[in-house]
Amino acid sequence: MNKVKKIGVLTSGGDSPGMNAAIRAVVRSAIDFEMDIVGIRRGYNGLINGDAVVLDSRSVSDIIQRGGTFLYTARCMEFMNPEGRQLGLEMAQKLGLDGLVVIGGDGSFRGAEKLSELGMPTVGIPGTIDNDIVCTEYSIGFDTACNIALEAVDRLRDTALSHEKCSLIEVMGRYAGHLALQVGVAAGATAVLVPEKVSDIEKDICEKIREGRSSGKTHYIVIVAEGYKDKIDDIAKLIETQTDISTRVTVLGHIQRGGSPTVMDRVIAARMGYRAVDLLRKGIGNRIVAIKNNEVVDYNINEALCMKKSIDLELCEICKSIAK
Secondary structure, eight states: OOOOOEEEEEEOSSOOTTHHHHHHHHHHHHHHTTOEEEEETTHHHHHHHTOEEEEOGGGGTTOTTOOSOTTOOOOOSGGGSHHHHHHHHHHHHHTTOSEEEEEEOHHHHHHHHHHHHTTOOEEEEEBOTTOOOTTOSOOBTHHHHHHHHHHHHHHHHHHHHHHTOEEEEEEOOTTOOHHHHHHHHHHTOSEEEOTTSOOOHIIIIIHHHHHHHHTTOOOEEEEEETTOSSOHHHHHHHHHHHHOOOEEEEEOGGGGGOSOOOHHHHHHHHHHHHHHHHHHHTTOOSEEEEEETTEEEEEEHHHHHTOOOOOOHHHHHHHHHHOO
8 A cells, every 4th residue: 555645625615514524634634644734725726727835733723613625626627528627637637746635525526436437546525405315314514504494494384474474484305304304393394495305385385374263373484495486486376375374484595614614514514524635545545525414424426426315204204293
């Protein structure tokens, strides 16, 4: 096994709480394994342009509690073509890297796979609040985003209760409903609308509102995933028309990406960061670190990206059963 002397770390795509904790784990694990470590700023853009800085233990002091990523992140269209990836490889070689850790989502991992094919050992760490990376049960940032969204929903409930309203709240998640479902169950929502499951607005929401009224209920919370098939404003108009209850829309947006990461996100970031560095020091690349049954595992990137991940159907049934 050739001695791995120097590795890099970058964050790519959308930011998520816990990325800084993952960077910290990568940096300090590398130092513990007697490797040099370089931080590449602004994702693959930074790799192409050589925007890099040498990191040490003090470089990552006091970042574990901070949201976002101190290395910055960006999407790089240039890296999507062979010429851009070749430039990235050449810069990695110029920096003297023997391996690279990429923290991000599916798009970031496709770039990592291409780098591995070109001869640069690369390991991916899942970091997205959407929790939609198919090979892992959990991605860094999901728990924090759930808690931030839940706090907002609890506050909106106060005003919905005071004014006897139905409150439709849109959460992030792209085309996945994991965040919406988790928040909906935790918030005791009347209904949750997710892209993976077809819902009947009349049956699943309007009827529940009428039944609730007959039993004395005066306010209603509906959680909608941003990737749901119908626009949230159209859903609100339909509910208001069918039930004659004042219905208001709130889109939480990027507030869900910020904030100090939870204990869960910090611990999983540490576990994944250590595993990524351990793989590279053994000369193993083209892998994605993942969580399965609360254990840290790793998969071939190509194999991982071909896996399927569905919504938790049992949790959907629980949500439907206990929403009254």
